[in-house]
Amino acid sequence: MSDVIVAGVGLHPWGKFPEKSWVEMGADVALDAVSDAGMEWTDVEAMVSGAMQWGGSTGMRSGNTIAAALGETGVPIANINNACASGGSLMRAAYAMITSGMHDSVLVIGTDKSPKGYFPSVPVLADEPRPPVDMVRWQVGVPNPAYWALEMRKRMEAYGSTEEHLAQVKVKNSRHGSLNPYARYQKAFTLEQVLSSPMVCDPLRLLEICATSDGAAAVVLVSEKKARRLGVNPPVKVAACSLASGEFGDPTIRIPLLAATSDGAATAPLLSESRLAAQMAYEQAGLGPEDMDFVELPDNSSWHELQYLETMGFCGEGEAEKLLDAGETALGGRLPVCPSGGFSSFGEATMAQGILQIVEVTWQLRGTAGTRQVEGARKAITEVYGAQANNSACVLTT
């Protein structure tokens, strides 16, 4: 089985770009990644691309749309949608194509433009026998952050977490984002500013929930053989790339569902898919959480950052706030969390956010992350969070 190496990366600045189409953004990062790998567009052997629902039917086949723009070469193209876990799922697909020996180079593209505000439902067939649960949950009135707020309140009850903890996550991530020229928000917020931002779904405030952005990111993954031929230096290795889905009995009420079955007999943990994906990635890499120099986790909200520190095995249940309070999760701390600034600073672009994490880790492991560089970084793990329980984690090493 060939090792998988990140040969090239490309990242578009994130924000709102009404004058530029998602196709142009995707084409830009694709060419940047190919060029960073020292390759030509015509050298790419296969492509995987995020199936972008907001782009309509051409968006759902974004890879073909971008290939048509840049020049069709007849390569296999797979378009995948796994909600916010799409980027990780694309990585996993490309990883499998290379480890299997099927291809020596695969271009991974995520490009997305998101509607403002709460993510709305996607239109569905009118003549289905029953309305889909995604329509019903909107009539009930449960936007995505409400699901996260319900979990956060339980956390506050169980562990004594406070509104200040939620705000401190944003303060930290905004400080990291202020050092990243690609981030949408490059402003370091104070605790007071975060705590005076409007309440959205209490206890989560506006500044503690990631915005919905336009963004794009791409990477070129290659086989060991191809990496040697290209002279990739330093070779950032994809030591693991997992994909997991939810387990029955998980008490998490998943977006966009209305209920969760979790009787006494069922033993699955909260966010079972995320815990599984992280465990599988550690196992595959032969490494553990204690080996990681930093982590890019899915800070879709401040609740996520606290919860994922536990879900990914960095501390026991109810202990994430202690790591935060001690400054261990900030740049310069023992385990910097989201040195990129995270989704908190970039906003969500669902097809691209998992790939954004891979780009950041690659720059960090190359030692080219500028003022937000994690000193001596050699190993890191990324994880995304996908609606309806799908999840992927990657371990990168150098």
Added chain:
Amino acid sequence: MKQTPVLEGAFVSDPEPVLVGSRCRSCETVAFPASFTCPNPRCARKDVVATSLSRTGRLASWTTVHFPPPPPFVAPDPFVPITVVEVEFVSEGIQVVGPLVGASAEGLRMGMAMETVVEVYYSDDSGEVIGWKFRPTEGDADE
């Protein structure tokens, strides 16, 4: 006025308002809304029947939504924040979300008993859309 359920078969009002889900005849797993099959992967039988959930459950969590959700949510103008609660039906082993009624969020306490009621969600030209809501009640939740 014509009344349409937000989800056909998901609740009844008579003789008392309760949610209706499905129960597996073999492993007893309860699902809401009702499923056509049993969601337990270790259950081989998959034979389900409609089942009424307990009238009352325990408050497991809540949040107040301060910005109006997008359509098909029908928001009054000006928007009045809504509180969404999560209620655990203990004997069925299931947690369900729904709108709070009959109390403000300030009066809520974890674990308090909540009863199911059926009320109007909103009205439009074609009539009223009705659905389940949860209301604090005296006493203990059904076990």
